Amino acid sequence: MVGSHRSSMVLLACALLCACGGxxxxxxxVDASMTLPIDHEPTIVPNxxxxxxxxxxxxxxxxxxxxxxxxxxxxxxxxxxxxxxYAKIAAGRHLFYDVRMSGxxxxxxxxxxxxxxxxxxxxxxxxxxxxxxxxxxxxxLANVAYAPTLTWANPLMVALERQAQVPTFxxxxxxxxxxxxxxxxxxxxxxxxxxxxxxxxxxxxxEPITTGNLLKALAAFERTLISGDxxxxxxxxxxxxxxxxxxxxxHQLFSSEKLECFHCHGGFAFTDHAxxxxxxxxxxxxxxxxxxxxxxxxxYPAPNRGVYEITLKGKDMGMFKAPTLRxxxxxxxxxxDGSIAxxxxxxxxxxxxxxxxxxxxxxxxxxxxxxxxxxxxxxxxLESLTDDAFLTNPALSDPWPHAP
Numbered sequence: 001m002v003g004s005h006r007s008s009m010v011l012l013a014c015a016l017l018c019a020c021g022g023x024x025x026x027x028x029x030v031d032a033s034m035t036l037p038i039d040h041e042p043t044i045v046p047n048x049x050x051x052x053x054x055x056x057x058x059x060x061x062x063x064x065x066x067x068x069x070x071x072x073x074x075x076x077x078x079x080x081x082x083x084x085x086y087a088k089i090a091a092g093r094h095l096f097y098d099v100r101m102s103g104x105x106x107x108x109x110x111x112x113x114x115x116x117x118x119x120x121x122x123x124x125x126x127x128x129x130x131x132x133x134x135x136x137x138x139x140x141l142a143n144v145a146y147a148p149t150l151t152w153a154n155p156l157m158v159a160l161e162r163q164a165q166v167p168t169f170x171x172x173x174x175x176x177x178x179x180x181x182x183x184x185x186x187x188x189x190x191x192x193x194x195x196x197x198x199x200x201x202x203x204x205x206x207e208p209i210t211t212g213n214l215l216k217a218l219a220a221f222e223r224t225l226i227s228g229d230x231x232x233x234x235x236x237x238x239x240x241x242x243x244x245x246x247x248x249x250x251h252q253l254f255s256s257e258k259l260e261c262f263h264c265h266g267g268f269a270f271t272d273h274a275x276x277x278x279x280x281x282x283x284x285x286x287x288x289x290x291x292x293x294x295x296x297x298x299x300y301p302a303p304n305r306g307v308y309e310i311t312l313k314g315k316d317m318g319m320f321k322a323p324t325l326r327x328x329x330x331x332x333x334x335x336x337d338g339s340i341a342x343x344x345x346x347x348x349x350x351x352x353x354x355x356x357x358x359x360x361x362x363x364x365x366x367x368x369x370x371x372x373x374x375x376x377x378x379x380x381x382l383e384s385l386t387d388d389a390f391l392t393n394p395a396l397s398d399p400w401p402h403a404p
Contacts, residue, residue: 065085073268075276076145076223076277077275088216091194091197097399103176116391116392119142121137122331124337125338128177136337137337139323140331144160144222145225194209198213225390226390231384231386235384242384246376253378253381254381254382264322270324273321289350315360334346
C-alpha cells in the first residue's frame with residue numbers, strides 16, 4: 001500500500017508539473033491507471049499509457065492513411081486507440097488553429113507554436129491567454145511524432161493525447177484556460193463546422209465531440225508535422241550544390257569529437273531523444289548543460305530545475321531534453337528558458353563548457369576553441385537545417401478562411 005500510494009503521488013506531481021511549453025505547475029485530471037515503480041529512473045520510459053503501442057507492434061493507421069516520410073526517416077509510433085486518418089488530421093488541424101480552444105477565445109495552439117518558426121515561437125517564454133507568463137520557452141513541434149517524452153523535462157509525459165490536456169485545462173500557469181471538459185465539449189458541439197468533421201473523424205461514435213476525441217484529433221495533426229527537406233537533407237541525398245562549402249566544413253566540425261555536438265544532437269531527428277517504429281531500445285536521456293549554479297552546488301533556479309522537479313533526485317538537477325536542431329535558425333531564443341538570444345551565443349556557451357559549469361554539468365561539455373572561420377562554418381551548417389518547405393507548407397497552415 002505504501003509503494004502504491006507513493007507511485008500515485010509521483011504521478012500526481014508529474015501531471016502538476018507538465019505544461020505545453022514547459023513543465024510548469026498545472027491542475028489536470030490524472031489517469032489512475034498510470035502506475036510507476038518507486039525506483040523508476042527517468043532516462044528509461046516504460047509503456048505508461050494503456051493506448052501506447054509496444055515498440056515492435058504494427059503502426060496504427062486506418063485503411064486510407066499512408067505516411068509520406070523523408071528519406072531515412074523511420075515510421076513513427078502511433079497509439080493503437082488513435083489510428084491516423086485523413087479526416088482526423090483535418091479536424092485536428094482546424095482545432096490547432098482555432099482560438100475557441102481557449103477559454104476567452106483569444107489563443108489557439110498556433111499562438112505559441114507558429115509554423116514560420118517551426119511551430120515554436122520567438123519569445124523567451126510563452127504568454128498564456130490571460131496574459132500570464134510561463135517559465136519555459138515553447139518547444140518546436142517539428143517531428144514531435146518521434147518524441148518519446150513531451151515538454152522540456154517530464155520523463156512521464158509520453159503521449160501527445162495526454163499532454164494536450166495540460167495547455168487546454170491547466171491553471172498554474174493558465175495557457176488556453178478552458179475551465180472544464182464539459183465546457184469544452186459544449187462549446188465545440190455548438191460550432192456547426194465541427195459536427196461533420198468530427199463525425200467523419202470518429203464515424204463509429206454516436207457523439208464524436210468529446211474531450212478525448214478533440215485531443216486525439218489534435219495529436220493526429222501534430223504527428224504530421226514532419227520536417228526533413230532542408231538543404232542539408234538534399235546534400236545528404238547527393239546534391240552537392242544544396243549547401244555551401246562552409247556548411248560542409250561546419251557539418252564536419254559538428255560531427256567531430258572536438259565539439260561533441262553529435263552525441264546529443266545526432267541522427268535523423270538531430271536529438272538523442274527520439275523513438276520510432278521497431279526501435280530496439282527506448283532511452284530518453286536528459287542533460288545538464290551548465291546554464292546555472294545558483295548555490296555553488298549546481299542548483300538551477302526554481303521552478304526551472306528540470307527533471308528534478310519530477311523526481312526530487314539530486315542527480316536530475318538541471319536535466320533537460322536536448323531539443324531537435326532541425327530549423328534551429330528560426331527558433332531563437334534558445335534553451336529551456338530562452339536565456340540565450342542567438343546561435344552565436346549558444347556556441348559561446350558550449351565553447352566555455354557551460355556558462356555556469358558545475359559538477360552536475362554533463363561530462364561532454366569540456367569546452368573548445370574555434371577560429372572565426374570555424375565559427376562561421378558551424379553557423380552555416382546549423383542554418384542549412386532550415387526546412388523552408390515545412391515552414392510554408394499549406395497543408396500544415398491555418399485552414400480557416402477567416403478568423404474563427
